[in-house]
Amino acid sequence: MPEGPPRPRRGASTIEEVARAAGVSRQTVSNALNAPHRVRPETLERVTTAIRELGYQPDQSARSLRSGARRTLGYLAPVDDPLDPNPLMAGFLEALVDAAGAEGRRVLLFRPAPPTADPTAAIDELVAARQVDGLVLADVLAEDARIAHVARLGVPFVSFGRTGPGEPQHWVDIANDAAMAEVVRHLAAQGHRRIGYLGAAEELPWMAARRAGFLAEAHRLGLTAVALPGAEATAPSAVAAVRALLRGPDRPTAVAAGSDLLALDVYEAVRAEGLAVGPGGVAVTGFHDTPLCRHLHPGLTSVRLPLRAIAAALVGRLLGRLRGEAEPAAGLELPTELVVRGSSG
Amino acid sequence: MPEGPPRPRRGASTIEEVARAAGVSRQTVSNALNAPHRVRPETLERVTTAIRELGYQPDQSARSLRSGARRTLGYLAPVDDPLDPNPLMAGFLEALVDAAGAEGRRVLLFRPAPPTADPTAAIDELVAARQVDGLVLADVLAEDARIAHVARLGVPFVSFGRTGPGEPQHWVDIANDAAMAEVVRHLAAQGHRRIGYLGAAEELPWMAARRAGFLAEAHRLGLTAVALPGAEATAPSAVAAVRALLRGPDRPTAVAAGSDLLALDVYEAVRAEGLAVGPGGVAVTGFHDTPLCRHLHPGLTSVRLPLRAIAAALVGRLLGRLRGEAEPAAGLELPTELVVRGSSG
DNA sequence: TTGTAAGCGTTATCAG
DNA sequence: CTGATAACGCTTACAA
Numbered sequence: 001m002p003e004g005p006p007r008p009r010r011g012a013s014t015i016e017e018v019a020r021a022a023g024v025s026r027q028t029v030s031n032a033l034n035a036p037h038r039v040r041p042e043t044l045e046r047v048t049t050a051i052r053e054l055g056y057q058p059d060q061s062a063r064s065l066r067s068g069a070r071r072t073l074g075y076l077a078p079v080d081d082p083l084d085p086n087p088l089m090a091g092f093l094e095a096l097v098d099a100a101g102a103e104g105r106r107v108l109l110f111r112p113a114p115p116t117a118d119p120t121a122a123i124d125e126l127v128a129a130r131q132v133d134g135l136v137l138a139d140v141l142a143e144d145a146r147i148a149h150v151a152r153l154g155v156p157f158v159s160f161g162r163t164g165p166g167e168p169q170h171w172v173d174i175a176n177d178a179a180m181a182e183v184v185r186h187l188a189a190q191g192h193r194r195i196g197y198l199g200a201a202e203e204l205p206w207m208a209a210r211r212a213g214f215l216a217e218a219h220r221l222g223l224t225a226v227a228l229p230g231a232e233a234t235a236p237s238a239v240a241a242v243r244a245l246l247r248g249p250d251r252p253t254a255v256a257a258g259s260d261l262l263a264l265d266v267y268e269a270v271r272a273e274g275l276a277v278g279p280g281g282v283a284v285t286g287f288h289d290t291p292l293c294r295h296l297h298p299g300l301t302s303v304r305l306p307l308r309a310i311a312a313a314l315v316g317r318l319l320g321r322l323r324g325e326a327e328p329a330a331g332l333e334l335p336t337e338l339v340v341r342g343s344s345g
Numbered sequence: 346m347p348e349g350p351p352r353p354r355r356g357a358s359t360i361e362e363v364a365r366a367a368g369v370s371r372q373t374v375s376n377a378l379n380a381p382h383r384v385r386p387e388t389l390e391r392v393t394t395a396i397r398e399l400g401y402q403p404d405q406s407a408r409s410l411r412s413g414a415r416r417t418l419g420y421l422a423p424v425d426d427p428l429d430p431n432p433l434m435a436g437f438l439e440a441l442v443d444a445a446g447a448e449g450r451r452v453l454l455f456r457p458a459p460p461t462a463d464p465t466a467a468i469d470e471l472v473a474a475r476q477v478d479g480l481v482l483a484d485v486l487a488e489d490a491r492i493a494h495v496a497r498l499g500v501p502f503v504s505f506g507r508t509g510p511g512e513p514q515h516w517v518d519i520a521n522d523a524a525m526a527e528v529v530r531h532l533a534a535q536g537h538r539r540i541g542y543l544g545a546a547e548e549l550p551w552m553a554a555r556r557a558g559f560l561a562e563a564h565r566l567g568l569t570a571v572a573l574p575g576a577e578a579t580a581p582s583a584v585a586a587v588r589a590l591l592r593g594p595d596r597p598t599a600v601a602a603g604s605d606l607l608a609l610d611v612y613e614a615v616r617a618e619g620l621a622v623g624p625g626g627v628a629v630t631g632f633h634d635t636p637l638c639r640h641l642h643p644g645l646t647s648v649r650l651p652l653r654a655i656a657a658a659l660v661g662r663l664l665g666r667l668r669g670e671a672e673p674a675a676g677l678e679l680p681t682e683l684v685v686r687g688s689s690g
Numbered sequence: 691t692t693g694t695a696a697g698c699g700t701t702a703t704c705a706g
Numbered sequence: 707c708t709g710a711t712a713a714c715g716c717t718t719a720c721a722a
Contacts, residue, residue, distance in 0.1 A: 012473055014715060025693050030717060040691060057473035061409035062715035065698050070406065077439060090434040094422055097456045106476065106585070108417070109452045111442045125470065128357060128402035131451065201357045213617055239642060268642040271616075291429055292637065295606045297613040358698060369707045375701060385707060407699035410714050 011052040022050035032203035033058065064130075073100055073318060074132035076119060076146065077111045078139040086139065087259065087288050088305065092160070095311035096136065103315055120149040127155050128198050133312055134318045136160070140171065142205055158318045160310060161206065162331050170321065171331035172313045176206045177213025179303045179336040180256065183285050184217040184225075185303075187254045188336060190279060190345060196245050197227040198238060198262050210258045210287065224250050238262060242269035246282070254283035254344065260290045263300055263343075283344040298342025349379040358399040359517065378403065409475075413489065418445055418663065419477035421491065422456045431484065432633050433606065433650065437505065440480065440656035448660055453477055459493050467479040472500050479663045481505070485549055503663045505655060507676050515666065516676035517658045521551045521556025524648045524681040525601065528630050529562040530571075531646075531683055532599045535690060537623060541597035542572040542584060543607050550553035553605050553631065568637060569595050583607060587614035591627070599628035599689065605635045608645055608688075628689040643687025651679050 017207060019026045024047060032039050032047040039047070050056075064070045075096060080086055112122040117315045123146065126132055133156065136144055140161030150157045159171045180197075187195055201207050211227050218225035226248075227250050228241045242255060246269060255270075257263035263286030267277050275281045278298050286293060289304035299321050313332050321327065364371045369392060377384045377392040384392070395401075409415045420441060425431055442452045453476060457467040468491065471477055478501065482491055485506030495502045496513050504516045525542075532540055542559045546552050556572050563570035571593075573586045587600060591614060600615075602608035608631030612622050620626045623643050631638060634649035658677050666672065 012475060015717095016715080026716080027694085028692060028719095031692085034717075036691075043691080054409075055469070055473060057470060058717095059410070059715055060474045060476050061406045061415070061696090063717075065404070065410050065700085065714090066718080067717045068698080075454075077442060078440065080435075085435050089438075090430050093434075093438070094425065094456065097454050098459060099424060100455065101458055107454045109420075109442050109454050111439065111446065113446055114443060124400070125402060128400060129405045130357060131405045193531035251537060264637070264640045291606060292609070295609045297617075299504065320432065331465075360701095361699080371699090372701080372708085372709060379701075383707070387712085388707080391692080403698055403701095407714090408701075410698090410716085411700045413714080 002057065008161045012059075013056045015056070015058065016169070018047065018050045018054055018056045021054060022047045023307070029197045070131060071104060072106045072108050072132045072134045073315070074110055074126050074135045076123065076135060076137050077109055079112060079117055079119070084261075087261070087290050088307065091307050092138070092311065095307040096314070099308070099311035099315040102312075103109060103319055105133075105315070105319070107136075117341060119146050123149060123153070129155065133322055134158070136314055136318065140205070142203075156318060158314045158321070158322045160314060168327075169329065170317060170327070172310050172317065173206075174305055174310070174336050175333045175334055176209035177216065178333075179287070179338075180213035182336070182338050183256050183301075183303065184214055184221065184223070186340065187256070187283060187285070187344065188221050188223060188282060190254070191252040192223070192252075192283060194224040194250050194254075195251045196242070196255040196268055197225065198242055199227065199229070199258040200228075200238065200262055207258050214256060224252075226250070226252065233301035238265040239269045239272070241265055243273055246273045246275065252282070254285075256285045259288055260286035260288050260292045260300060261304055262286070263302070264292070265297070267296065267300075267343075269298045277343055279345060285344050291337050293339070293341060296343070301341045301344040302339055304337040304339050306336065309334055360401070360402045360403065363392065363395045363399055363401045366399060367392045382389075383572060386662060415476060415478045415542055416449060417451045417453050417477045418660070419453045419455055419471050419480045421468065421482050422454055424462055424464070425456060429606075432606070432635050435650065436652050437483070437656065439653040441659070444653070444656040444660040447657075448663075448664055450478075450660070452481075464491050468494060468498070468500070468673055472498065478667055479503070481659055481663065485550070487548075501660045501663060501666045505659060505668070513672075514674065514676045515662060515672070517649055517655050517662065518676060518678055519551075519655070519681050520678045521554035523562065523678075524632070524683075525555045525558035526562035526600050526684050527681070528648065529559055529566065529568070530644075531685065532601070532628060532630070532689065533566050533568060535599070535628060537568070537597075537599040537628060539569040539595050539597045539599075540571075541587070541600040542570065542603070543600060543611055544572060544574065545583065545607055547675055552603055559601060569597075571595070571597065583610040584614045584617070587611050591615065591620065593616045597627070599630075601630045605631035605633050605637045605645060605647055607631070608647070609637070609641070612641065622637040622688055624690055628690050634684050638684070641688070646686045646689040647684050649682040649684050651681065654679055 015026050015029050018029045029047055030042050100107050112119045135157040138160040139157045147163050147167050162171045162173045199207055199211045200282045255266045257266050263284050266284045270277050277284050286300045286302040289302040291301040293302045360371050360374050363374045374392055377389050445452050457464045480497050480502040482504040485504045493510050507516045507518045544556045600611045602611050608629050611629045615622050615627045622629050631645045631647040634647040637649045638645040
């Protein structure tokens with residue numbers, strides 16, 4: 001009679017059944033799973049076969065209860081502005097799940113409960129219920145209540161986005177300033193001497209860093225640089241601001257944007273002024289390398305984030321902390337990649 | 346006497362401590378939590394106070410082990426084409442986590458392990474390890490191996506996206522065809538008699554439904570309608586196809602797109618032909634209502650998906666199944682909302 | 691190397 | 707309405 005594939009039954013099998021099938025004790029099965037080197041190869045083989053045939057997987061709840069390890073990492077989803085969702089969330093989450101999975105960990109998603117939307121309460125709940133071994137935070141702000149809270153609680157955590165100088169340095173981040181500096185060098189190499197920058201939400205640390213990186217590198221190269229919106233600006237629409245810049249005395253021949261969506265505003269402004277986007281007219285660059293870049297004409301030069309490397313580094317550092325390894329004194333800054341397309345080259 | 350494992354108790358209190366503090370037995374604390382009506386009000390009050398003061402939350406692993414309920418739903422993240430990620434994932438996930446949280450459930454994210462990327466293996470693992478009570482699937486294809494697999498396994502599941510006629514009807518979906526029909530009616534109401542449609546990836550059921558809805562409603566209203574890319578097309582670029590359409594004999598005065606990104610291609614084509622986007626030139630509509638719509642000029646008319654309602658319906662149906670309620674014989678189709686902006690009105 | 695015993699924190703059963 | 711006792715399935719300590 002031909003055996004079918006090992007069908008995982010709903011009434012899943014237990015360690016006891018595996019032990020019986022292999023003719024050993026429960027302990028030996030447990031050892032075969034958690035400390036294979038302590039089991040005689042011959043026995044190990046027999047146990048492994050039984051495990052495969054029964055489609056056995058240890059019950060994670062029982063394992064967690066006994067061992068204390070949840071083998072699960074919590075990801076606190078940022079509370080987005082629904083009008084301007086984080087353009088990276090989907091890609092970052094996929095990378096995070098893969099990175100965690102590669103280390104045998106799962107990812108539990110959680111969010112502050114809507115009424116209060118208090119992230120610290122959400123963290124407390126998850127931690128008190130002992131559902132995760134550690135936390136991954138993202139979109140860290142300047143004075144971030146979440147960081148202060150988890151640090152005070154003593155919950156193992158890492159963050160995508162740097163923490164303040166007085167706080168634990170369990171972070172991984174991209175070099176936002178260096179990324180924009182690379183954009184500036186790229187534009188300078190194309191012969192641009194007068195360049196503009198369009199930012200937004202400058203209270204966000206990563207946005208502030210992009211602007212600063214732009215201005216610093218432009219200054220270093222002796223370029224004429226104007227960054228919008230200026231601190232004095234009374235919040236005009238982005239397109240209007242760029243148009244005014246393009247009509248001004250020192251009309252830039254290139255405009256870098258703090259995000260791909262902002263770059264779209266630049267495209268609109270350039271065209272509204274009767275100019276063309278591209279090296280021959282006004283060069284434009286974005287940030288994030290979203291699919292948008294490939295649907296624009298010309299294609300939008302943009303800064304790609306190493307999401308898989310970021311996720312792997314975060315998971316690696318978090319697991320290191322859980323294993324009690326020495327804590328790195330500093331955060332980790334990862335390089336970005338400039339993807340040049342028709343809009344600037 | 347065997348010692349317990351080295352358990353990093355982050356000051357997490359147990360039911361025992363609460364019982365001592367309240368001067369009752371463990372069982373009474375458990376009852377106060379799970380069946381308050383069985384506890385005398387006066388006692389309940391005392392227990393509740395102790396719980397609050399100690400910040401007690403039941404250990405979810407212990408609770409799961411004992412009760413069998415994981416209070417966790419698994420979400421199988423679609424394996425996106427990184428070049429064209431699901432534009433809804435971030436928003437849908439947020440809605441799903443909120444909906445689950447409102448019912449006291451958490452969401453565990455998982456993905457097929459990269460080497461094989463076999464979703465059925467990933468499902469087997471999660472189910473065998475008893476980490477979730479049920480599954481939420483998304484982006485259901487015509488002959489979807491995941492649906493067949495979970496149905497055969499008997500794992501409780503629901504899907505965002507309809508399943509085939511021979512399969513269980515545990516789905517919630519939007520009315521893709523009705524959504525496009527509404528777009529067509531909107532365009533007809535603006536006086537357009539010749540309209541075009543730009544689709545892509547027509548092997549995806551939702552994309553096929555949008556095209557079909559477009560053609561059916563246009564026919565019903567007696568409009569002249571052309572849908573791109575045609576079945577005979579040798580896959581020209583979307584922009585080139587639309588440009589050809591705009592140069593053709595029956596030049597459409599409006600073009601609907603199957604997604605916001607495709608609408609961007611339409612914008613480019615319209616402008617490349619020296620025409621203007623908008624009611625005066627060529628009207629354009631998109632699908633998904635991404636942030637992109639508000640960054641385009643004119644703003645892009647688009648179809649908004651009721652993500653919160655979808656998520657709530659999915660969670661509601663899944664929990665209903667878990668409670669053993671009678672299964673609805675049919676899936677649930679939810680209406681979309683047409684958001685009209687400058688591109689078409 | 692393997693088997694025995696204990697107990698992780700909780701809830702279900704059933705006695706008072 | 708409350709409290710003792712027994713599991714849930716697993717891993718650790720220790721004895722064989």
